[in-house]
Amino acid sequence: MQSTRDFSHYVKDLGTGLGHLDLAVEGVTCASCMFKIERGLSAIPDVTLARVNLTDRRLALEWKLGALDPIQFIDRLAELGYKAYPFEPVRAEMAEVQQSRHLLRCLGVAAFATMNVMMLSIPVWSGNVSDMLAEQRDFFHWLSAVIALPAAAYAGQPFFRSALAALRAGGVNMDVPISIGVILALGMSLVETAHHAEHAYFDAAIMLLTFLLVGRYLDQNMRRRTRTVAGNLAALKAETATKFISAEEIREVPVAAVRAGDLVLLRPGERCAVDGVVEEGRSEVDQSLITGETLYEIVEKGAQVYAGSLNVSGTLRVRVSAASEGTLLDEIGRLLDNALQTRSRYIQLADRASRLYAPVVHATALLTMFGWLAAGASWHDSIVTAIAVLIITCPCALGLAIPAVQTIAAGAMFRAGVLLNSGDAIERVAAVDTVVFDKTGTLTLPELDVVNEAAIPLDILALAGRVALASHHPLAAAVARAAQARAPLEGIEEEPGQGVRGMVDGVEVRLGSPAYCEAEDEAQQALGEDPEISVVVFRRGGGVHVFAIRQRLRADAAQVIADLHRAGLMVEILSGDRESAVQFTASRLGVTAWRARMSPAAKIARIEALKRSGRKVMMVGDGLNDAPSLAAASVSMSPITATHLSQAAADLVFLGKDLAPVLVAISLSRKAVKLMRQNLALAIGYNFVAVPIAIMGLATPLIAAVAMSGSSLLVMLNAVRARRGTLEAV
Amino acid sequence: MEVLLYLVPLALALGFLGLLGFLWSLKSGQYEDLDGAAWRAIADDDPPADR
Numbered sequence A: 001m002q003s004t005r006d007f008s009h010y011v012k013d014l015g016t017g018l019g020h021l022d023l024a025v026e027g028v029t030c031a032s033c034m035f036k037i038e039r040g041l042s043a044i045p046d047v048t049l050a051r052v053n054l055t056d057r058r059l060a061l062e063w064k065l066g067a068l069d070p071i072q073f074i075d076r077l078a079e080l081g082y083k084a085y086p087f088e089p090v091r092a093e094m095a096e097v098q099q100s101r102h103l104l105r106c107l108g109v110a111a112f113a114t115m116n117v118m119m120l121s122i123p124v125w126s127g128n129v130s131d132m133l134a135e136q137r138d139f140f141h142w143l144s145a146v147i148a149l150p151a152a153a154y155a156g157q158p159f160f161r162s163a164l165a166a167l168r169a170g171g172v173n174m175d176v177p178i179s180i181g182v183i184l185a186l187g188m189s190l191v192e193t194a195h196h197a198e199h200a201y202f203d204a205a206i207m208l209l210t211f212l213l214v215g216r217y218l219d220q221n222m223r224r225r226t227r228t229v230a231g232n233l234a235a236l237k238a239e240t241a242t243k244f245i246s247a248e249e250i251r252e253v254p255v256a257a258v259r260a261g262d263l264v265l266l267r268p269g270e271r272c273a274v275d276g277v278v279e280e281g282r283s284e285v286d287q288s289l290i291t292g293e294t295l296y297e298i299v300e301k302g303a304q305v306y307a308g309s310l311n312v313s314g315t316l317r318v319r320v321s322a323a324s325e326g327t328l329l330d331e332i333g334r335l336l337d338n339a340l341q342t343r344s345r346y347i348q349l350a351d352r353a354s355r356l357y358a359p360v361v362h363a364t365a366l367l368t369m370f371g372w373l374a375a376g377a378s379w380h381d382s383i384v385t386a387i388a389v390l391i392i393t394c395p396c397a398l399g400l401a402i403p404a405v406q407t408i409a410a411g412a413m414f415r416a417g418v419l420l421n422s423g424d425a426i427e428r429v430a431a432v433d434t435v436v437f438d439k440t441g442t443l444t445l446p447e448l449d450v451v452n453e454a455a456i457p458l459d460i461l462a463l464a465g466r467v468a469l470a471s472h473h474p475l476a477a478a479v480a481r482a483a484q485a486r487a488p489l490e491g492i493e494e495e496p497g498q499g500v501r502g503m504v505d506g507v508e509v510r511l512g513s514p515a516y517c518e519a520e521d522e523a524q525q526a527l528g529e530d531p532e533i534s535v536v537v538f539r540r541g542g543g544v545h546v547f548a549i550r551q552r553l554r555a556d557a558a559q560v561i562a563d564l565h566r567a568g569l570m571v572e573i574l575s576g577d578r579e580s581a582v583q584f585t586a587s588r589l590g591v592t593a594w595r596a597r598m599s600p601a602a603k604i605a606r607i608e609a610l611k612r613s614g615r616k617v618m619m620v621g622d623g624l625n626d627a628p629s630l631a632a633a634s635v636s637m638s639p640i641t642a643t644h645l646s647q648a649a650a651d652l653v654f655l656g657k658d659l660a661p662v663l664v665a666i667s668l669s670r671k672a673v674k675l676m677r678q679n680l681a682l683a684i685g686y687n688f689v690a691v692p693i694a695i696m697g698l699a700t701p702l703i704a705a706v707a708m709s710g711s712s713l714l715v716m717l718n719a720v721r722a723r724r725g726t727l728e729a730v
Numbered sequence B: 001m002e003v004l005l006y007l008v009p010l011a012l013a014l015g016f017l018g019l020l021g022f023l024w025s026l027k028s029g030q031y032e033d034l035d036g037a038a039w040r041a042i043a044d045d046d047p048p049a050d051r
Helices: A031-042 A071-081 A091-129 A134-155 A157-168 A175-194 A202-236 A328-342 A349-374 A378-393 A396-415 A424-432 A437-441 A458-468 A474-483 A521-527 A557-566 A579-589 A601-610 A623-634 A644-649 A660-695 A700-721 B005-029 B034-039
Strands: A018-026 A047-053 A057-065 A083-088 A242-245 A249-256 A263-266 A274-280 A283-286 A298-299 A317-320 A417-419 A432-438 A444-450 A493-495 A497-504 A507-512 A534-540 A541-551 A570-573 A594-597 A617-620 A635-639 A652-654
Touching: A018 A071, A018 A594, A018 B005, A031 A047, A031 A057, A031 A071, A031 A242, A031 A541, A031 B034, A071 A083, A083 A202, A091 A134, A091 A157, A091 A202, A091 B005, A134 A157, A134 A497, A134 B005, A157 A175, A157 A202, A175 A202, A175 A349, A175 A396, A202 A396, A202 A417, A202 A700, A349 A378, A349 A396, A349 A660, A378 A660, A378 A700, A396 A417, A396 A424, A396 A660, A396 A700, A417 A660, A424 A635, A424 A660, A432 A437, A432 A601, A437 A444, A437 A541, A437 A579, A444 A474, A458 A474, A458 A497, A458 A507, A458 A534, A458 A541, A474 A534, A474 A541, A497 A570, A521 A534, A521 A541, A541 A579, A557 A570, A557 A579, A557 A660, A570 A579, A570 A601, A579 B005, A601 A617, A601 A623, A617 A623, A623 A635, A623 A644, A652 A660, A660 A700
Parallel strands: A432 A570, A432 A617, A570 A594, A617 A635, A635 A652
Antiparallel strands: A018 A057, A018 A083, A047 A057, A242 A249, A242 A263, A263 A317, A274 A317, A283 A298, A417 A652, A444 A541, A493 A497, A497 A507, A507 A534, A534 A541
């Protein structure tokens, strides 16, 4: 049965006879790729637009609807050497893009206003000490007001909105003192200008907004970039299902286009993309991504299969089900909901700081006013001095202290292959003192690997690899990968569930189970050395070679765990796999605390117990069965190969074949939190110097401007140090 | 000093033009692909003959 791929689900009809398609493209790394792709696709007749976005690694296509099938574009890209997959932006990402644009617009307006107000302020500052006429000063002040007021009303929106939301919810965040400070500064300046006063603070207010918007924009941009990469990776996983569109005809469609009740075909070697019930066929399936169990399970008519399970031997027809009750999936969904509800809302450092900060500052301002009144000053002078206190304490440095560090730490993690899913994860990661690992797919690589390739002659390995290409069986795929085989041999046929055979140079070759290759003794010998392996035998004429295959540990797993131990962290393994397999892994890694055969509920119970004993637990896991415990832990991490549900529940996602990102995330987070604290101290230290000056009534706009930019710069420079991590406990 | 009465508004108007330019460039999507834009500037307009 030949199936045709059908991506019409992703094509957007632009209404004018034009179709639009977004593709995530793998391997676009440089400008020449960009031009190659654009030229290659523009050459197709009827294509009206082919534009690569080099930053996002995406391609936008538009063409005249009709003769062209989207598949042609993907095939053309494959010819050019790029793997591409249609892409549907998720709502979260679109919201990030919108917000990012809004912040950039605000920043543009605020920066324009700051430059122009400064141009007017500097003459006033110098004029005040020389020969400026009062009329000229008023003229300059009024012009400043005309620029600063509308600009602040527009560019201040992100702060005003967030402050209002916090106040409505009965809380205080950093935006509350910022908003109060800006509004009071502008209001007072307006009144002062009307009274022909010497000082107006339009410059300080608008400069404050500009500095803070820079911090916000960078933070937002980092988050957007992370989302884009995660979105591309999700698209490139290319989750498709082979759907029956009639009794005989099948078509490969994106998972998004599969509905409950559809019938899908699952061939050997394919990963199931949907949950459903087997309607026809019999096969072994690898459920390790779901339960952690590495032994295959036999499924027949009526059995449940889950998205993420790998079909090993036979062909299955699966009826897609909506999550039915009482299944494993339903159970996991329920546990996940509970865990997410009970995850204690962590209060971010910034919020804790502002909760202390706002009342102290506002009380100081009030006291200043009453102090001056008591000392005999006029109402006007007392209020002006009090507002000057608010302006000078307005948390410019404090507002930047945390976002600046966060942006730089997130950028460093991004480069190390760690994507941040939730904004406050850095602070929670830094507090971690216990790391709980899942075994299958987390400590081990998700794919099977040949472990004894060094013992097999090179020519045999190469030949076996080419023979193996004829089968989709995961064990055969492991042999083919080990041999890096590319060219399949002709005339090799597969006997389902047994192996493959054929003739090469007049000699019969077989690759398959020990029984099929008549090599049970040799296989037994290999199994005797290591009972956890699976064996595949390769026979050429009289020669027999046994391939030992197992899930290999991530290459640096032992090193990472040793480093975690050295940093004083407790490491534990919780696995759904059987005892002997977990014990073997634990002993290889030097982990003494391990538990096997853990159900999702048992994993949660263990994590809860650790949390109750006062430990801050980081859970690293990938399987569907890990999703609830990922949500239950203080902070959680998943490899990019994890199931959707796990990735959604994880705070951080890491890329690649190494475990090192776990260590990097912890060390960068610890450094980042250390710097956040330092920055808060710097900002507060600045206030200790600046506030007395303001209380004494000496804070001129010039002093306010210098103090504000100086402290902001200091905090920003300190934040740059977050690019390197530390493993010292915080 | 009366020169200020039109020089200052003139300076502001020029600044305002700059702001409008920025907002226009933002709206027309020029900040969506900063890496690509750098290379497009030096690209040949016509593809080489051998393609």
